[in-house]
Amino acid sequence: MTTPFPTATILGYPRIGAHRETKKALEAFWKGSANREDLDSALAQVQKANLTRLQELGLKEDYAIPASFSHYDQVLDAVRLFTAVPSRFASSLGAEGLLSLEGYFDLARGTAEQPALELTKWFDTNYHYLVPELSETTEFRLNTAGLFAQLDIADEAGVKLRPQVVGPLTFLLLAKAADDAAEGFTPISRLADLLEEYESLLAALAERGFAWLQLDEPALVTDAALAASGLDEAGLAELVASTYRRLSAVEKRPALLVTSPYGDLGANLPALAESGIEALHVDAVSAHYGSRLAEIFDGAHESRPALVLGAVNGRNIWRADLAAALKALDGAGQVAAIATSTSLQHVPHTLTGEDHLHEGLRNWLAFADEKVAEVLTLAETLRNGAASISAEVEAATVALAERERARGVHVPEIRDRVAAATAQDAAFERASAQVRQAAQKSLNLPELPTTTIGSFPQTPEIRKQRAAYRAGAISQAEFEEFLRAEIASVIRLQEEIGLDVLVHGEAERNDMVQYFAENFDGFDTTVNGWVQSYGSRCTRPSILWGDVKRSGEGLAGEAFTVPWISYAASLTEKHVKGMLTGPVTILAWSFVRDDIPRADTAYQVALALADEIADLEAAGIRIIQVDEPALRELLPLRAADQAAYLDWSVGSFRLATSQVADSTQIHTHLCYSEFNEIFASIDGLNADVTSIEAARSRLELLADLPSSFDRDLGPGVWDIHSPRVPSVDEISELIAAAREGVRQGHLWINPDCGLKTRGYAETRASLENLVAATELARSAQTTGVGV
Ligand code: MET
Ligand SMILES: [Zn+2]
Structure with a gap:
């Protein structure tokens, strides 16, 4: 676990393709006008194009780019990864009892016999995920095929991708009881069983030489997690601590980055900080942590995770106020890396080509690619101090001032x-x-x-x-x-x-x-x-x-x-x-x-x-x-x-x-x-x-x-x-x-x-x-x- 965490990163990148190539490839495959080979090659191309672009933008450190591509949805990816398939889709399982990509699409889109998994809103965003259906008899089994295929594509492109998976708590807290579950069954009751599969996943990634794994735990910033777990705040924090203590105890494993986009971790912040994970991401845009970060990450604690500060808004389209971001950075304690606050899946690919936008508007905006550049700019200060980016800060400040004065902004x-x-x-x-x-x-x-x-x-x-x-x-x-x-x-x-x-x-x-x-x-x-x-x-x-x-x-x-x-x-x-x-x-x-x-x-x-x-x-x-x-x-x-x-x-x-x-x-x-x-x-x-x-x-x-x-x-x-x-x-x-x-x-x-x-x-x-x-x-x- 000696590979340091990269100093600049994002939590995820749009996967629809700069010109919606993913959409077109998927729909052609579903319609039958393209075969599996066509689909694989079209989607490999999208992934490679994304990697090339991100590297060109400057995300060049190993593990700076997460494996955030998905054929449909990141929660469904975890369903496939752990074979968390409800019995009503038993016939979609392949010969080895695992889900193929075709079976995965069955769950996403439904079959002649079965309606699809329920689609519902992902936190307070406009993205929708598929809701896992679990029961006391769901047989979890690790199936790394989908994840490894993505990592292989990056390998071919010479990029050391950071594997990314929905975390175990978020997966279970977002799941619902399957129709055939016993009365009173709650998905979180399967935590111990599911963690065994996460442990196997850690081992499998270590085996392949991956030094970092990203586990996304956005459910930990919500009050809905309390209802779903039946716990109070302290009880949930204890569950968080014990879950990650257990994963940290796995002997041969990649270092763990846990992310917490969309809000404030509350009592789960100290719980994660003390759990033995190597890096913790916090959303410094939608949460106001104030001095709570400095208290934990002040540098005196050797055993604390590296702080990955989500300082660039991942879900809006506005150019960052770099001066304000620097201030937040200053008050956060010892920051190891700069990241986006959330995955960039919520914003369009790039401003390139949006030339018709009204007057100054284009200069006030940042889509995914422009946000990557902002992350890199802020990360520069971790090495060379705030003065090293004064020109960029000045440019952002000028753009903001122009925006404030522009006709129509304040009538x-x-x-x-x-x-x-x-x-x-x-x-x-x-x-x-x-x-x-x-x-x-x-x-x-x-x-x-x-x-x-x-x-x-x-x-x-x-x-x-x-x-x-x-x-x-x-x-x-x-x-x-x-x-x-x-x-x-x-x-x-x-x-x-x-x-x-x-x-x-x-x-x-x-x-x-x-x-x-x-x-x-x-x-x-x-x-x-x-x-x-x-x-x-x-x-x-x-x-x-x-x-x-x-x-x-x-x-x-x-x-x-x-x-x-x-x-x-x-x-x-x-x-x-x-x-x-x-x-x-x-x-x-x-x-x-x-x-x-x-x-x-x-x-x-x-x-x-x-x-x-x-x-x-x-x-x-x-x-x-x-x-x-x-x-x-x-x-x-x-x-x-x-x-x-x-x-x-x-x-x-x-x-x-x-x-x-x-x-x-x-x-x-x-x-x-x-x-x-x-x-x-x-x-x-x-x-x-x-x-x-x-x-x-x-x-x-x-x-x-x-x-x-x-x-x-x-x-x-x-x-x-x-x-x-x-x-x-x-x-x-x-x-x-x-x-x-x-x-x-x-x-x-x-x-x-x-x-x-x-x-x-x-x-x-x-x-x-x-x-x-x-x-x-x-x-x-x-x-x-x-x-
Ligand atoms: C998504 S609600 C749609 C309401 C609108 N008036 C319509 O009939 O399409
Ligand atoms: Zn309606």
Whole structure:
């Protein structure tokens, strides 16, 4: 264990490829248009290109580059590495009882017989991992094939890669009990068994001559780890200490680096520091360790791990304030290495090619490659002192000062408006639910009103026309003409089906957040700024860099959804919903400025939306939906921080929606959420009607609905994530369940989510069944049967 830890490193690098080569290779393989050999060679190329680039950038020390490539997901990699395969996937195991790459894809994507492992959010990021399913009989077995294949590719390229694996505690704390596990089984109860496999892994790596291993333990910065382990803070810290004491006691092993991205280790910090590991990474960006680091790493303790300071933000896209980073470095005690705070998997590859970005913006940014350079710059000071990087510090300081002064970053009128609005309670309040419900009787809605969530199928034709418009092949007028025809046909379809509250179908929107980014000041979009969401799926978040208002003249700017909604409304006697994306979701799915509190940005977005809502109302639209599918996404990992977040997230929704007439009905839509936590949020949002994803769980969530709940609710009765058409009977059953749970007169009938990923055939058939089932339920209600 004499190889020193490199002085500069990253916790992980994007694996989607600079031009999404990984995505393309995987999807071609899954489609059958490429064979395994094609896949392997395409992905080896991506990995080699990444290594070459990182070395060129300067990560040249041995073990500076982690083995962070993955064919799908890092947690699933650990499932394969330890053969932690649930029995329902037994047939995906190969002859030796191990998981091949093909079997690995079975777990990721599901098979004809088995749905995939559950996909869920990775801490408070927009990345999603696959949830391991364990039981008391899961037979762990070490299978190094996948990990070694990656290390071999690096060997060929002459790079000494640092093996990287999800740590044992995080693996078990993120896992869930398999369906066939005994009542009361908890994954963490398998720790001792799993550690045997980690011990074998250490031996196998030592055998191959690896001097370092990175074990990622982000679960140790969350309060969810307490619930998952059933321990209190001290109990968990003791478990952490004993786990790593045990691994450190393995005789022939690589030195251990334990990482703790996304937050504060709390009591687990001293536990890890005293456990015998050789290096400990802390996230010095999202945690404020203050003097706690210096107390442990002050140089007097020989037996302490090397401190790897995560000083460069790995998950935002802003250029580092190097002067501030130097200060943090100064206060941290004896720092052995500089790292990113998290893996760089959360940011795009590079700024190279993003030349169209607004004015100075490019100079304020750092994507993955630029962040590597920042890490190297800071690491330089470990050898040569702070003065050695004074030119770089100066350049960063100048860029930051320019950013602060740049046009649009600080718009006094917008700041004043937010300050004035948020100073009054009235800006967040509406009349009581009862008063509103009385005023909304004039909407003349039937019992059990039917509606959809907003989008209709985004057909290949729509995508083709949008691409033609963007490429300049058709004019704006031609494109708009096309969109109007599309809207007319969506309205006609809904009238034929007999839905009650109609939508315009969102054909003009490429994406529910980017569309707003394009119509607001303060945003910019990238051409190639893709980040992995899960597996081969990538998103291209917009960059929220300045103060926000609607684009166009004046502080209020110009309406942009109104022309489409009004056009749709002009084609029908029925109500057409105005459709907006809420402030929290706009923030959650964008890269957000780091120079002012998120709450302030959320309130700016809220007021821009309030302007659009006022214009929709003025145009005669009486039902307005503000979607907040991401409401819970940014929820802090530590309970102590959650109240402040809920205050501004819920507050910004209310600021956007509270200035309407009592007779205007505000809807919201929530999906991808933890159901048990959701009703308090729904109440807080103070919307009149909430549609919520529920079909897959067969409306289980209604069991948690408080009896005092007196708002309207539309639990989804059609799972739109699959192309299956639900029968009238199936929908009737769900409606019956919904009527048990929701107060009479307050139930809406709708699908789970928007229909943009569906085709028209299944959309029409499913909605017809939904309307038929609703009519059956209505007649049962009037005759008193089944109520
Ligand atoms: C992810 S929530 C989607 C809501 C949006 N209105 C749609 O129908 O697509
Ligand atoms: Zn949704």
